[in-house]
Amino acid sequence: MGGAWVKRWSPGGKGHSRSLIGALKVHTLGDIDSLPWTLPPSKSHAIRMMALVAQSKQTVTLNGMMNAGEDAISMRRCLIQMGVKFDDLDQNGKLLDNMSNTDLLPHEDSTSWRIHGVGPTGLVPPVSVLHAGNSGTALRILMALTSHLVKPIMLDGDASLRSRPHGSMINTMKQLGVSCSFGQLEEGLPLLVEGPWAETETISVDVASSSQPTTSWLLASPGANQTVEVRYEGEAVSQRHSSLTLQMCSKYGAPFGDAMPTHLGPWLPTFQNENIDIPADMSLSSFAFLAAKVLKIPITIKEIPSKEDALGHELLLEKAETFGYRIEGNTIHCHEGGTKAVIDLRDCNDLITPIAAMMALGGGGRITGAVHAAYKESNRITKTHELLAQYGLTCTSHDDGLEIPGGQELSLPHSIVHTHHDHRLQMTALILALGCRGTVIIEGDTLHRVADPQAVKRWVNQGASIESFLFQPE
Template structure:
């Protein structure tokens, strides 16, 4: 508490970044282990199956849709019912938790629409059996400054959206995240804070978090926003606009990436009452969710792991509910190119075929696919993945990380400036030790699928990383008869 109080006092005394504070934070929050002492690593021990005839594969709710709807519903004066949240990943829960810290109330509902009581020992989590959440909105100016740190967990989307949202407060607000979030860069968001006259202070060098922000946004400002490496800053200011005190002229700089995600944010804002000029002029509006009800689509990006499961095991996978192309945020390319990847798609049934072809995919608007699709191409007929330079700014550097992950399974990929080139017809090899996944859930889930094609047991770093987006990623394999155990692995 004394450390936090001294940090806040220093922040209040000086509106500029404080080097001494930054150095102290870096030291305090350093995740490194002292050399030579080793550590215990949470890992999965996977015993590959001999054969799996078929699998049911329910896709999780789209976290991109869920997080955006949550922040809009929180700023509405009405109650909003958000359905389709069964097995919601921890990225979604992180946004819920942070909004609750600002006074937004949530009611969990079961499949019959009945309210559920939460577990008092895990009150930051939805109640067991929850499939829908009723959000009791706080209104345009009804959010309260949090009295404790807003911790975004592993969710870069949640963190950036919150950065913009909390600038409405005239008191300091601290934001933080896990080790992967602390190592990321937030230049576009921090530059926006400077343009808006928002006071800020944060760690230096390798640590970008914790971050202290104190608003409000100063009047008479314009915003020149760099959107070349991420669409999230643009989404953040769209979604925080209901709380703005005045209009802000917006200028977008750079070649945009992940355009479908920023367009989703804009579309949802307009759907809830924002002016159609929001992309040029940020201004407030009274949020009204149509029919006070939202039915979330499934996460189309997660379909890549079902494809990979088919390619690795040769099994048939049944997808009970697939998102529509318009809800797939660029990831509909999976179905469009499924046959070239060696996958038959017949309604909701996936099966393998032996007529795969080399393909060239532009991932400018779908960079989350790079790791599992790289594995698919290596096991299939190869190809190139380009337009994904911005994948280097995710939980890990997914360009280099994907190359390194595949190499641990004996698969080769060559780095390009903006993607990967992968030879086809490669064979899986047994990893020589613990498979490193770099704190990235898509790396871990790719490794989990590749392990199913190995001859012996496979150890995979990160026993719960999948929970960020897909709580069922391990359980569905276990239900298919695969032995998967959580263990503590010594790194020494």
């Protein structure tokens, strides 16, 4: 009987009635004159910093963590499971009582996270599964960190993370003699990892589809039991993110210098300043830009990160006039139209969906350099094409991006808007829905929490009627 059951079952639920799913019902937004916009902390900075501080022998406080998304919280939770202590502090630096929190979540009033490092070899095997939620960055860093440990450790993630490819990391882990057991077909998670590293001279790291493998091995190198030669394979993408990792490691004690290291060996993360400010997430300002265009209102962003901290997403400011905007201080003003342009997203592919919508409503053009967007929460090239079509916006998909006619207008979707477990698709869909005349149903009522917990609330606070409910798929 067991064999027959296994044969019938599939992760996609093919041939069976699908379960109810959470969805948003978005009604027409009334008139508003302007909107203040607060960006959450950068998960790219926060996740990397947590990994380094955890492997130090110091106590370091990360400031600016109010409204952190679930990706950063997932990394925090997994480190706690491996023996790292976190304290929550309020805006006055006062310790918050969080002892009864069995879910290992931050206190609701926490603005700073104080982390007590355990040293490069102080992480301990968890007693339960390390669940990275939706965060590919957290998962891959955790894969590298747990590869040092001598007991079997199970790693998992949500449905989106389960469907993403993890072969690049697993290939390098196998070169290090780390045992990896995982599922087949649609899902590569859960993953069972058992280290430590075997004696190895050389490893290869794939850099062509993502910067995350490079980031993971650099961040996990403090706990290495040997020095290994590293060879990078392919043409690197998302280089601003891998450069951020390199800069952080070099700043806090790694013997790497200014270029990607040719060897990885043990070192001790050391912090001269034990209070570190985490910048805001510039990539999420793309939704403020899109909202300004859809609703034709000025939007003021509370804090715009520096160019150095924007990680390539400063493209939004540099191309603002092309997209049909005027920037005054921290305020985005939208004017009619825009200029047809070619936009290269090689180092900022997370922007593809909101920028595609902006270009469709503006001057149009072509998005290039985004081939690695196919390996995100969804294939963001084809799924962006699909999402725009649901709102009556046309484009053509290419291997590395999209061709988008300009001067288009939104139309009301005729059925539920599919978002494929992808928060950036959902957040784009939400803003486009606010510009439609009528009610729009969007798949995924909580997806935005991965990156921006305020993504729905900010509109509700402005009088928007947005309901969360359970939807029965066909």
